[in-house]
Amino acid sequence: MKQRIIYIGIAAIVGLAVGYLLFGKSDTDTMEVVEHDHNSETGQMWTCSMHPQIMQPEAGDCPICGMDLIPAEVGADGLSPEQFKMTKNALALANIQTTVVGSAEGDNDNIITLSGKIGVNEEAMAVQASYFDGRIERLNVNYEGQEIRKGQLLATIYSPELVAAQQELLTAASLRESQPQLYSAVRNKLKLWKLSDNQINNIESSGKVKENFPVYATVSGTVSEVMSSAGDYLKKGQPIAKVSDLSTVWAEFDAYESQFSQLKKGQKISIAANAYPNKTFDGQITFIDPVLDNTTRTVTVRATLRNQKDMFKPGMFVTGKIESGMAIAETTLFVPSSAVMWTGERSLVYVKVNRDEPIFEMREVMLGARNGENIEVTHGLDSGEEIVTNGTFTVDAAAQLQGKRSMMNKTGGKTMTGHEGHIGKQEDMGSDSSKEMMKMEFSDNFQKDFEAVLPAYLKLKDALVASDAPKTSMDANATLKILKKLDLSNTGAMEKAHIHKIIEMLEAIANKEDLENQRTHFVILNENMVAIASNLDSLGNTFYVQKCPMANNNKGAVWLSTENEIRNPYYGDAMLKCGSVVKIID
Template sequence: MKKGIIYIGIAAIIGLVLGYLLFGDSASSNMDADKHNHGAASESQMWTCSMHPQIMQPEQGDCPICGMDLIPAESGKDGLAPEQFAMTDNALALANIQTTVIGSASTDNDNTINLSGKIAVNEEAIAVQASYFDGRIERLNVNYEGQEVRKGQLLASIYSPELVAAQQELLTAASLKASQPQLYKAVRNKLKLWKLSENQIDGIESSGKVTEYFPVYATVSGTVSEVMSAEGDYVKKGQPIVKVSNLNTVWAEFDAYESQLSLFSKGQSVRITTNAYPNKTFDGKISFIDPMLNNATRTVTVRATLKNQDNIFKPGMFVMGTIEGDKIGKSETELMVPSSAVMWTGERSLVYVKVKSDEPVFEMREVMLGARIGEQIEVTSGLKAGEEIVTNGTFTVDAAAQLQGKKSMMNKAGGRTMTGHEGHIGMQENVVSDNSSAMMKMEFSDSFQEQFEIGLPAYLKLKDALVASDAKQTSMEAKSMMEVLEEIDDSKLGNMEKAHFSKIIEMLKAIAVNRDIENQRTHFVILNENMVAIASNLKSLDDTLYVQQCPMANSNKGAVWLSAEEDIRNPYYGDAMLTCGSVVEVLK
């Protein structure tokens, strides 16, 4: 028995020793791993404010806005970061969402830039036909603009008492020319200074009669661009009668944005097309770059001189210019993205990045933009080569972000991740960034701008209906505005411009078919983001517009609208908070 007990004890001791040797190191390793994982989790843990979820800090502390204690931010059940969200493959297919891996300008840019402009009269070929003596216009043979005149053609007949007296002096001096040749010569020279020809002076002298109504002949050939006098007018010496333009050459004047100036130089070739002759192209060269910047439009005039055979080009005609050159898109450091990838709200330029190459996981990214070259836009910061971004269906991805409560175009407060010392920026998000606005420009033809402005009164009526909280009237006004805008030809718009314009039409349709005022106001939020983006890029407005903003609208994310009056009349709350809001930008 004693030996059995001893054997059992020895076996137990041996078992414990073997167990320790076999599993002790593993347990220790697991404990170390757990400890390490816990530490890593703590390092990646972000802290947020329950009242201001846009605040994200890597350490526990106080909210920089309200001072409340920060709480741990949840990373989500799917393990994604707070700013990331996923979409299903089915949703991607239905919305035709496409992504592109971005690279340098050398791989993506087509080395061209497109400009819109007009045909203008060549001011170097303008001549003013003036009267060379005082008198009264008895007959004017040029009566309307566009009339063709030839050199030597009779323009007008003028009665001039001064010229009658000078002719009398000539006849008298002619009878005394043998005895007073100097007087005779001086009188003839006086008539020559009034642009009388030798033949005319000889005719007066030989006939011995005074001509009462003296003819004025055209000194150049061309087209009358302005009639500056009328029959019966008394004119002074040097006073213009008509302005004649030679249209054998014309100017093609294009508007180039400030950010594009480095791309142009005199002598660059320009390929020009026009709506009047869609199947023809015309070649020219840049002959002038305006040294003065237009402060109102932030553009510079780039001019090309064109030969106008057969009077093909008419002053005022819209034209498009395509410029190709070594300067455009050759820098290896430039990062170019398609314009369809960028959403611009007037405050921020945004793109959506696909953060996982094998999964439909996206994240909104704020970027700074440089020059626009055709349908490509330079990104100066916010992206790097090799990243994958959404290039088609951007607005659909943004809508998915909104539905999941993530950072989006509408969520300005959550538009950036902030540390404690940056927290004050969150209170400044409502201020329009002039730098961002200046960096991003959209291009619209003059015809589009004119037609779009016709829709602005309808928009203001729509806004007033929402102020009055009248759902039925809101629906009617949305339908009226939609009918106006649908008449606009958007086929010539760039991808980014077309995306904003299409979103406006889409939101108007949603408002028109809806009878719930709160639902209408929800669509009005998105409508306004796109309205402000386009209105901010119009070259000029007939009337001043005020971009106004309510910080409490759109679930406390803020929302903007346009108004013709500076006084606040809130369309998102109506009488409930009629004067809530402020003016954030003035469009003149």
């Protein structure tokens, strides 16, 4: 019996030893294997709580601060940290529209669009001048725009010189038989003063000298400038009025450097005017200015138009479309300008990553030539990808609310670390060439009118510095009224998007006297204000772009000031001096 018990005990010990050898992995080891397998299947990424831009496929230490990495949050729907989702209801309310990016063979019409104005045809302009010294007794040309006809009385002039010449004529007429050469010389002298044969014959037949002599128009046209007044004493050759023949006019357009190579004399141009929205007029390029304007970096391109029924008025805004001769490679990608948000440093689009779901992510792109409302994308997009083309700023606002990468949060993207342990940085898309190509285009009138917005904006900024919510609301309203008067008829879609976003933010600031809410909207307002101000050809003052790194939840926010000294509108007295000058707009 004892022997049997000993055998059973030995068997049990041997069984336990064999079981340990076969199944002896600890629960911890088993969990590690399961976790590792789970990570590999789900694509779990690891990040740093202090530096969320760090993303690694395995656990470890943060390469920046050395803290232990934690699992990155991945939503239940499997979105990556850069992606976010919008509801279908939100898409419908904001009228979000998307377009599939195609090659140049698709929807790209290869049309150059130029903005310009109708001008006076200077080749058909004449100056009506006095051909003798004298005093204007009566002036029949009184205002600009007055129509005159050839032979019409322009002015009555008293001229002692002409009185003496008439007396010479009467004396020479009496000696016509004996001294015909003298008589002929006196008549020719009067003809050089633009007196007609009828006028000279009337003086001879009447035998009387006229003290006040009429001056008649030598051309027909429209008075573009009155250059003298009644009572003025004129010297020979001094102008009385400038007359323009408006039967033909010039359509003058501004073309940028990037468009020079695609333009040539004789090229056909289709012209549309705001006054006649349903009509187009055909013309040809007759002149391309050989000298570049260093201020605007443009040259003048001109077409001569027949002005039937006086349809074209000098000063009217017009748009010209020219078929570009540029050969576009099949791989060239173009996108509508409304799809691109430009911060002054970066060019951004939003890509819809899932055709069946409203899932988006921000993408930085590099831009090339601009053809009208289309912009070439040289880097950052592939043919077949779907991008947001309407409501881009609304999508960007949704990204900001969800803490994703956005127009104002460029540090939220992935920064991958390699096996060697170095930190790989995202490629910089804000190259100088991209900035130059992405220069916004504004008419001269728009730029002049926008300068009137800036003083009102500065008052709004100062109200926020003073932490005065009621005055901030009042100043936002004043700025809004000025901004809504801007003429956007000749403004591109991208430029209009920036203006409309500023208006939207001003309305939000004006309608709610909540200082924190006002400052939140002021962040977005300034991103758009800085982008526009940076593209104006000239400003009355030097403006400083200033930035507070603490504002906007430590993402940083900018504002405009005419003073180098920092006065922070996002914190007021709490952190009045927080910030620095990041750019000067001279």
